[in-house]
Amino acid sequence: MRLNADFTKRVVIRPDDYKWSESPANGVRRMMLDRIGDEVARATTIVEFAPGSYFDAHSHDGGEEYFVLDGVFSDESGDYPACTYVRNPIGTSHKPFTKEGCRILVKLHQFDADDIVPVVIDTAAASFRSGAVEGLSVLPLHSAASENVALVRWAPGTKFAAHAHWGGEEIFVLDGVFQDENGDYPAGTWIRSPHLSRHDPWSDAGCLIYVKTGHLPQIT
Known part of the structure; x- marks a missing residue:
């Protein structure tokens, strides 16, 4: 298959x-x-x-x-x-x-x-740390080779700068609604974005997402 x-x-x-x-x-x-x-x-x-x-x-x-x-x-x-x-x-x-x-x-x-x-x-008992922008908090879960895994919490109204995904990005929305210029992604949504893909993400209502980066084939 x-x-x-x-x-x-x-x-x-x-x-x-x-x-x-x-x-x-x-x-x-x-x-x-x-x-x-x-x-x-x-x-x-x-x-x-x-x-x-x-x-x-x-x-x-x-x-x-x-x-x-x-x-x-x-x-x-x-x-x-x-x-x-x-x-x-x-x-x-x-x-x-x-x-x-x-x-x-x-x-x-x-x-x-x-x-x-x-x-x-x-993760329910673990402490998140401040992220790269105000309203973002991060709980690192694992890092090996080029792969990084984390939970990322977005406070309502948080916006992140447009960026590219070296080695790709995989997201599973655990709670709330994650958003980017391509649409809205409610809890239970799975997103896989390829190497060097770009987006401009935010969350109006707030959300919690599982994120894995750097692990997908570097095919352009």
């Missing part, structure tokens, strides 16, 4: 665009955002677990990164409530499940081989 596999193109998927499909695990369905491969794939996906559902034990041959959007996601290492950010490096394994149900944003097979440090951050 190849879904949104051309990294030279900008992709926007809003909640109204979601098309869910069943996974091989009972009670687990997926909204595929991008994918290269079949069941084992380089993929970005929203995964929804019904209460009491689980996946069989599996290993992460290309690494696993996820953010818990709601509910509580669990494995043999512990429970991860909403707003938890986790990185499981290449070669790790687990058997995930949920008691109450949950939804996660997950990225698979996208780790650099030297990115070997596990990460678990309860």
Whole structure:
């Protein structure tokens, strides 16, 4: 399968665009955002677990990164409530499940081989720091090679200068409404912008976004 596999193109998927499909695990369905491969794939996906559902034990041959959007996601290492950010490096394994149900944003097979440090951050309890402009605050989550991951909070009325994305930019809107000259992006929207793309972002109402930069192929 190849879904949104051309990294030279900008992709926007809003909640109204979601098309869910069943996974091989009972009670687990997926909204595929991008994918290269079949069941084992380089993929970005929203995964929804019904209460009491689980996946069989599996290993992460290309690494696993996820953010818990709601509910509580669990494995043999512990429970991860909403707003938890986790990185499981290449070669790790687990058997995930949920008691109450949950939804996660997950990225698979996208780790650099030297990115070997596990990460678990309860972002709900973490402290943000001041951003580059007034009204912007940032919680860094991870940095490796050219890749940087952070949560960015925009106070109502915050505007950022027009800028280019070296190595691309990926955004998932967690809360509120993010905006740029191309449109409005409510909570649940996923945006992938290619290498050297530009935009002029702001937020009238305020928002919280997950942002990853520098990780996309540098194709012009």
